[in-house]
Amino acid sequence: MAKEKTQYVCNACGATSPRWLGKCPSCGAWNSLIESVSESASGGKNRLSAPQGYAGLANAQPVTPLSAIEATDVARTPSGIDELDRVLGGGIVEGGVVLIGGDPGIGKSTLLLQALDALHRKGLPTLYVTGEESGAQIALRSRRLGLDNSQVQVLAEIQLEKILATLEANQPAVVVIDSIQTVYSDQLSSAPGSVAQVRECAAHLTRAAKTTGICVVLIGHVTKEGALAGPRVLEHMVDTVLYFEGDTHSNFRLVRAIKNRFGAVNEIGVFAMTEKGLKGVTNPSAIFLSQHSEPVPGSCVLVTLEGTRPMLVEI
Structure with a gap:
């Protein structure tokens, strides 16, 4: 195929x-x-048109008043990780596109690999596309996490056209792209990670998600200021934007929703990094309260509300 x-x-x-x-x-x-x-x-033909074999996003329809359009609740599938489901608004959505960013080594790949394994054990076909690591490295991580006999499909590929062809052939329910900055398209001559490549690849993957109903999860890099790297339009394209926060010297991590078209944006998920991966913390108040055997002068406990969950924080 000739380059445009x-x-x-x-x-x-x-x-x-x-x-x-x-x-x-x-x-x-x-x-x-x-x-x-x-x-x-x-x-x-427009470069964002659906690939051969994909159905159109929607057939041409006449102008319809809002009252005549049937409104149904979005069906959700729990990921198997309660704290992640809390941030997502109850679970993954068919055809939804999620962007998750965080500092290097914070645990993004670990969390999503655990979520894919939990979804696959529920009977959903899953695919993990890795552009930063080899398949052997992903397998070693799954062994460390205790994911014995995991049947999650792994594809080590960074070319967009091959990834789209694999999605069309395998039809997974959930696919993770690790990371969007490593994917490139043959239609552009710029290097992977450039503004043009990130924008075009994200647009094609979003189009594929909407036309096929596949839930696409994009892992994104962050800048030294903590913002998601790449064009700002990337956050506008996707349905949900999650930030993975935490101190590398601490075992605790926070996942916060900045944008969510299918749920609230004020919920946070609290995780603890253990030898077997990330575990959800059911009682976050215990993290923020110091354990003192005797009363300490000058300290007080504040009750704050994060989403639908009250937390106790010692000041």
């Missing part, structure tokens, strides 16, 4: 250039030119 022509578009003024320039010739902004796929003048 690319052009460079200025984020500030929208001017285009056939090659990259450090300074936009139109508005003078520096480092604002981003590679993108140029649209065909002949009106060819």
Whole structure:
């Protein structure tokens, strides 16, 4: 398949250039030119159209008043990890796209591997796409986590077109992409992790999720400031954005929802890192209360509400 022509578009003024320039010739902004796929003048097939074999997202329908549209609750499937389900709003949603970010080594891959194994044991086909580790490394992690005889399917691949072909062939219910910054498309010449690659790959994966009903979970990198790396539009594309927070010197981790189209955004999940992976903490108040045998002057206990769960915090 021939590569589509690319052009460079200025984020500030929208001017285009056939090659990259450090300074936009139109508005003078520096480092604002981003590679993108140029649209065909002949009106060819859109690059975001569904791959061959995928059904359309929705057939053309007439304009309908809201009162005539049937509204049904979104069906949820519990992941098997209560604290994760609390943050997601009750479980995973068919066709939903979840983006989870956090510092390196915080436990993102560990948590999602445990969730995939729990979902597979419930009878749901799952797929773990790894672009940062080999299949042998994933297998070693599963042994350390005590996931004996895990039947989670693993694919070590970073090319978007091959990943989409595997999704079409295997039809998993849930797929994890670890991570979106390592995936690249042949339609762009830029390196994996660039703004153009992250945006295009996320758009194609989101389209595949909506057309096939596969729940897609994207693992994202974070910057040194703690924000998700890549274009801001990435957070607008997905349905749910989760942040994995915690101190690497502490055994406790927090998962917080920043955006959730299928649930509340004020819930947090509390986990403890153990030798067998992440375990949900049913009584988070015990973490924030110091264990003193005698009263300590100058300390008080505050009751705060996080979502639907009250917590006790010692100040």
